[in-house]
Amino acid sequence: MLAVKASRRATANLVARGQFLGYSVADYGGLVRPYEGGAETGMATIELQRKNMVESQVRPSDVTDRRITNAMSSLPREKFVAADAADLAYMDEAVPTSPGRAMMAPRDLARLIQLADVEADDKILVVGAGRGYAAAILARLGRTVTALECDAGAAGDIKPLLENLGISNVFPVTGALSGGWSPGAPYDAILIDGAVEAVPETLTQQLAGGGRLVAIERDRGGIGRAVVITKSGGVAARRVAFEASAPQLPGFARPAGFVF
Secondary structure, eight states, X not given: OOOOBOOHHHHHHHHHTTTTTTOOOOOBTTBOOOOOOSSOOHHHHHHHHHHHIIIIIIGGGTOOOHHHHHHHHHSOGGGGSOGGGGGGTTSSSOEEEETXXXXXXXXXXXXXXXXXXXXXXXXXXXXXXXXSHHHHHHHTTSSEEEEEESOHHHHXXXXXXXXXXXXXXXXXXXXXXXXXXXXGOOEEEEEEEEEESSOOHHHHTTEEEEEXXXXXXXXXXXXXXXXXXXXXXXXXXEEEEEEOOOOBOTTOOOOTTOOO
């Protein structure tokens, strides 16, 4: 069974911050396990965990855009992760979605989406969409979302899952992540849903004038930094916004000779 490992210190810190409301957290050889009994079970417990995720993880991380917190408060995050990781969906950690892939921690994803500064009429591209959680949030913010995924199985899961949630403005496509999706370009906002060694020029070229690309770049030392690349007058400008971590996406190796 897929498990999420955490150190005793990390577990103690999470409990101290109240991030496992609705959970009984104990150390089982480094495993964090959900509470298995008590009065609060089923849907009520899940809703409590979702509320706590927003109130204890997202809002205190300077996420002030209510559209983002409202979306995260209503979307069932547990539906977007691997079946055997559903009990861990609201942890402040990356959670597995499929073999070799994981969903970004809630606070980091929320901050990255806020950095994209999405407007109601924006056309958006999500690169590395997984099962569509980030795309579902962005669908509440912008006009249309193209969800690019290299895993055809995961891409096939997105449309029925989102349709069941009443979301009809997300369009899944399959292809190499580093190539973006030129048939839908240009985009007002591009979100890379995972860590990359470097953002390829192919993606920045698909930005519209005034467009924003947000991503988490990981350096050779393993440190992740959220960056925003804006395009104006055909010129792309890059700014580091904050430190963050995210699961690595495939296909974004830094080119030979690249200097960070």
